[in-house]
Amino acid sequence: MSxxxxxxxxxxxxxxxxxxxxxxEHCELIGAAEDGRALVETAERLRPDLVLLDISMPRLNGxxxxxxxxxxxxxxxxxxxxxxADPSYVNEAFKAGASGYLLKRSAAQELIQxxxxxxxxxxxxxxxxxxxVISSFLTPGRxxxxxxxxxxxxxxxxxxxxxxxxxxxxxxxxxKISHRTIEFHKAKIMELLNLHTTADLVKYAVAHGLxxxx
Numbered sequence: 198m199s200x201x202x203x204x205x206x207x208x209x210x211x212x213x214x215x216x217x218x219x220x221x222e223h224c225e226l227i228g229a230a231e232d233g234r235a236l237v238e239t240a241e242r243l244r245p246d247l248v249l250l251d252i253s254m255p256r257l258n259g260x261x262x263x264x265x266x267x268x269x270x271x272x273x274x275x276x277x278x279x280x281x282a283d284p285s286y287v288n289e290a291f292k293a294g295a296s297g298y299l300l301k302r303s304a305a306q307e308l309i310q311x312x313x314x315x316x317x318x319x320x321x322x323x324x325x326x327x328x329x330v331i332s333s334f335l336t337p338g339r340x341x342x343x344x345x346x347x348x349x350x351x352x353x354x355x356x357x358x359x360x361x362x363x364x365x366x367x368x369x370x371x372x373k374i375s376h377r378t379i380e381f382h383k384a385k386i387m388e389l390l391n392l393h394t395t396a397d398l399v400k401y402a403v404a405h406g407l408x409x410x411x
Contacts, residue, residue, distance in 0.1 A: 201316050203220060203246065208251070237257065278301055297312075355368060
């Protein structure tokens with residue numbers, strides 16, 4: 198395996214530093230990003246072989262960031278390193294284009310092995326959750342992640358930014374669309390999810406991994 202060019206993305210500086218130390222002898226680290234939008238912009242510019250990313254990140258979650266990048270760069274590989282152990286998140290990550298999925302608590306032991314597997318064209322799922330993942334596919338009626346399945350990509354973006362406390366005007370500025378369009382999407386999101394207040398939207402976003410509870 199040639200030395201992969203790796204971009205790492207996590208909103209915790211200590212985690213980024215930990216990844217750097219683990220990977221510096223095995224990979225060419227070409228950049229880092231601390232939120233999902235920065236990740237998309239940086240990956241578009243640097244074109245890494247592999248993106249190491251979390252699910253819960255500010256401004257744009259990792260699953261939607263991977264989905265955006267994979268659409269335009271199908272050759273780019275994605276390895277999620279996250280705290281989310283629920284199989285439904287694993288399912289959404291792979292639907293978004295992931296090649297690997299591990300948990301932060303086992304990253305020190307598994308990360309190099311996972312990168313080698315992914316760069317060799319294989320898929321990698323941490324043994325810590327493999328049984329649960331298999332069980333989730335065999336168990337009928339297991340709940341989906343509504344944020345991924347029932348909302349459009351634009352609606353998920355707006356939901357996340359609303360939950361992070363941005364005003365409609367601020368979101369409109371970030372996404373370069375009108376204030377009225379933001380309000381329309383927000384109302385549609387509430388209708389689709391049967392939610393009635395901004396507080397309900399925040400709770401929903403936290404519960405579904407779009408933002409982390411502070």
